[in-house]
Amino acid sequence: MGLxxxxxxFILIIFFVGIINSLIGFFKLRKVLKDNQNNPNVTGIAIVNGKIEVIEKETMPKNESIQVKAYCCNKLINxxxxxxxxxxxxxxxxxSWECEEKFKKTLSNL
Known part of the structure; x- marks a missing residue:
């Protein structure tokens, strides 16, 4: 056997190992895409250090809005x-706009 x-x-073995690793990666990526196809929060997929990560939107829950008290009528409003x-x-x-106008009139009367 010559050199x-x-x-x-050796080159053929490296070539086939590369093809097998590529196929394994392809099927992992396909599984992640299939698992997240109906998730509206997914914005993309990243491969970091050989691991597949799903990138999702950052959403703020709607019920965490800040409440303030209206100056004229003391109502709590968003x-x-x-x-x-x-x-x-x-x-x-x-x-409301009407409450704001009433307040402006009281300021102009002072």
Whole structure:
């Protein structure tokens, strides 16, 4: 057996091991994709250090909104839904446009 024959056998073994590892990786990736196909939060898949990771959207639960008290009527309202007015560096919150206008009238009367 010559040196060329041993070298060719070694290269063929490395080639076949590479093909087998590629097929194993392909089937793992296919399984992860199939398992997450109906998940709307999945934005992608990453392969990090040989491990397949699913990337999901970061979602904030809707029930964790911040509540503030309306200035005129003392109602609790969601901060993102409130009408806002800055006066003298202070932020005031209102439940409606009408409440905000009433407050502006009281400011103009002072």
């Amino acid at each position: 060329e024959t041993v070298l060719m056998q 901060k993102e839904d409130a009408y806002r007015l800055f006066v003298g560096g202070t932020e005031y919150y209102f439940c």
